[in-house]
Amino acid sequence: MCGIIGYIGSRQATPILIGGLSKLEYRGYDSAGVSVWNEGASRVVRCRGKLSGLVEKLTKEPAPGTMGIGHTRWATHGRPSDENSHPHKVGPISVIHNGIIENHLALRQELSAAGAKFSSETDTEIFAHLVAHALTAGAPDLTTAVRRSLLKVRGSYAFVVMSDKEPGTLVAAKNSSPLVVGLGDGENYVASDVTAILSETRRVIFVEEGEMVVVKRDGVTLMDFEGKVRTREPKTITWSAVQAEKGGFKHYMLKEIHEQPRAVADTLVGRIDLEHDDVSLDGIELDVSKIKRVIFIACGTSYHASMVGEFLVEGLARIPVDVDFASEFRYRDPIVGPGDLVVAVSQSGETLDTMEAIREAKKKGAQVFAISNVVEASIPRLADHAFYTHAGPEIGVASTKAFTTQLIGIALLAIHLGRRTGSLSKERARELLAELIALPNKMRDIVESGAQIQAIARRYGNATGFLFLGRGSQFPIALEGALKLKEISYIHAEGYAAGEMKHGPIALIDEHLPVVVLVPRGPSYEKTVSNLAEVRARQGKVIAIATRGDNEIGGHSDDVIVIPDTALELQPILTVLPLQMLSYYVADFKGTDIDQPRNLAKSVTVE
Numbered sequence: 001m002c003g004i005i006g007y008i009g010s011r012q013a014t015p016i017l018i019g020g021l022s023k024l025e026y027r028g029y030d031s032a033g034v035s036v037w038n039e040g041a042s043r044v045v046r047c048r049g050k051l052s053g054l055v056e057k058l059t060k061e062p063a064p065g066t067m068g069i070g071h072t073r074w075a076t077h078g079r080p081s082d083e084n085s086h087p088h089k090v091g092p093i094s095v096i097h098n099g100i101i102e103n104h105l106a107l108r109q110e111l112s113a114a115g116a117k118f119s120s121e122t123d124t125e126i127f128a129h130l131v132a133h134a135l136t137a138g139a140p141d142l143t144t145a146v147r148r149s150l151l152k153v154r155g156s157y158a159f160v161v162m163s164d165k166e167p168g169t170l171v172a173a174k175n176s177s178p179l180v181v182g183l184g185d186g187e188n189y190v191a192s193d194v195t196a197i198l199s200e201t202r203r204v205i206f207v208e209e210g211e212m213v214v215v216k217r218d219g220v221t222l223m224d225f226e227g228k229v230r231t232r233e234p235k236t237i238t239w240s241a242v243q244a245e246k247g248g249f250k251h252y253m254l255k256e257i258h259e260q261p262r263a264v265a266d267t268l269v270g271r272i273d274l275e276h277d278d279v280s281l282d283g284i285e286l287d288v289s290k291i292k293r294v295i296f297i298a299c300g301t302s303y304h305a306s307m308v309g310e311f312l313v314e315g316l317a318r319i320p321v322d323v324d325f326a327s328e329f330r331y332r333d334p335i336v337g338p339g340d341l342v343v344a345v346s347q348s349g350e351t352l353d354t355m356e357a358i359r360e361a362k363k364k365g366a367q368v369f370a371i372s373n374v375v376e377a378s379i380p381r382l383a384d385h386a387f388y389t390h391a392g393p394e395i396g397v398a399s400t401k402a403f404t405t406q407l408i409g410i411a412l413l414a415i416h417l418g419r420r421t422g423s424l425s426k427e428r429a430r431e432l433l434a435e436l437i438a439l440p441n442k443m444r445d446i447v448e449s450g451a452q453i454q455a456i457a458r459r460y461g462n463a464t465g466f467l468f469l470g471r472g473s474q475f476p477i478a479l480e481g482a483l484k485l486k487e488i489s490y491i492h493a494e495g496y497a498a499g500e501m502k503h504g505p506i507a508l509i510d511e512h513l514p515v516v517v518l519v520p521r522g523p524s525y526e527k528t529v530s531n532l533a534e535v536r537a538r539q540g541k542v543i544a545i546a547t548r549g550d551n552e553i554g555g556h557s558d559d560v561i562v563i564p565d566t567a568l569e570l571q572p573i574l575t576v577l578p579l580q581m582l583s584y585y586v587a588d589f590k591g592t593d594i595d596q597p598r599n600l601a602k603s604v605t606v607e
């Protein structure tokens with residue numbers, strides 16, 4: 001997830017680009033850059049780190065000119081560095097990109113064989129080479145060159161391309177990543193979201209999937225990838241700047257809940273190998289003959305993802321798994337050594353407890369595999385292997401899309417291990433891969449049905465406590481549901497293994513206690529239904545999360561929220577969504593500060 005902006009007109013481009021990027025920094029902040037055209041050539045200025053670094057650089061090396069593009073990056077391919085910052089320039093072509101080019105490795109090889117020299121590790125530079133190559137190969141103009149290049153790339157993208165040789169034209173294209181055109185008077189804009197251009201214009205055209213747009217000073221032309229012109233009436237944006245930053249959602253948390261289908265799809269890009277019924281961990285090859293045990297270490301929500309990991313790795317790879325709080329691990333002189341693969345899970349990649357636990361594991365000879373959402377953060381740098389989720393920056397303190405993408409990362413790791421231990425057959429792997437690919441649409445189905453969950457939240461929003469129950473891999477989801485509710489609504493909540501309820505917490509149940517029961521289809525279904533009946537027999541209010549098509553569950557529950565069916569191993573990725581939404585709507589009902597709940601910080605860098 002990166003922020004992109006382009007400007008063409010008669011004013012100086014750089015201040016407009018920087019103004020726009022300052023509104024987009026929440027989309028990525030590991031590097032920033034601009035390319036501005038002036039008198040026959042464009043000048044690229046870019047730098048690793050926050051936008052303020054670029055601004056400082058531009059004061060020393062100004063980039064005057066009336067046409068330009070700018071970018072703020074959230075690294076996916078290639079670490080944050082000056083070289084990997086956008087725009088990427090190849091010959092006369094400057095390119096900025098938001099998204100992931102899925103077939104980047106094959107294209108890089110093809111272009112290298114044809115003599116291309118690369119100066120970055122990014123997938124984006126490939127597109128600059130493709131466009132430059134298309135022009136040398138005879139494309140009559142930039143628009144045609146971009147169109148021909150688009151035919152070669154697979155993945156998610158919004159590109160903006162500029163050529164030194166064709167001043168007066170910006171060409172942009174969209175597939176899955178957001179793109180909007182802003183209309184001015186004798187000047188026009190293009191950006192990843194309206195926030196970036198709202199201070200300049202409120203008249204916009206949203207670019208749709210599979211569309212290109214040619215932006216000139218005096219007008220814009222929309223077309224499909226075949227060059228067929230399309231027309232669309234501009235819209236006038238009435239959102240405030242703050243609303244626009246949240247994509248029209250009331251809070252970042254709600255926006256991030258809705259971003260999950262996209263985040264999961266991005267995390268899967270380039271990692272599914274259908275040809276070999278296997279996964280690719282970005283070139284990491286783990287030697288399973290040396291792994292006697294897997295130990296997950298993490299905190300908070302990442303700890304709950306790790307608990308699901310126990311089911312995935314033991315189930316698919318048949319390797320024994322331990323899961324530990326990072327904050328406890330190093331203080332109990334853990335028995336850990338060369339036969340252990342320690343999997344450190346952290347959204348921020350900066351959690352101090354997790355870092356210290358990694359140091360302890362490494363000191364004792366274990367190899368460490370990190371799953372992080374932030375490229376080149378301290379934890380992945382400390383680990384032997386780093387695997388990145390591609391959720392994009394998570395702004396809301398309560399983790400949502402980082403959690404579901406961690407589950408994807410862990411599922412991929414489990415499949416990788418399972419295929420290598422031989423315990424996961426090709427056939428089962430193929431089924432699981434197909435289910436993974438189908439997940440984003442199923443997730444969309446859930447996040448788009450918020451009205452029912454909002455109504456339930458209003459009904460129970462005044463409760464003073466909640467209980468969450470689940471069995472098997474739904475138990476960590478029960479814990480996660482309770483954590484989410486506590487964090488943002490300040491209502492006391494407990495997560496329990498459903499079978500444990502009768503050993504104590506059942507004493508809490510009365511007509512005032514809402515009990516959320518995770519009861520999707522599966523081997524523990526009947527046992528969980530019995531627990532649910534025990535709650536109802538004591539007048540507890542039951543909110544069941546069940547599989548669509550379950551006609552029995554309604555008879556045992558006060559409310560049923562249905563989720564689509566999926567493979568048993570992947571059910572937690574779906575069942576957690578209604579719980580995130582329930583917490584969100586309860587907190588919204590209570591009017592708490594959802595994105596910045598009291599006493600909490602996004603990145604916990606103290607022990």
Ligand code: M6R
Binds near residue numbers: 345347
């Ligand atoms: O960045 P990390 O994943 O290492 O953070 C761990 C926890 O601090 C974090 O998951 C925390 O529990 C979240 N606020 C949960 O929503």
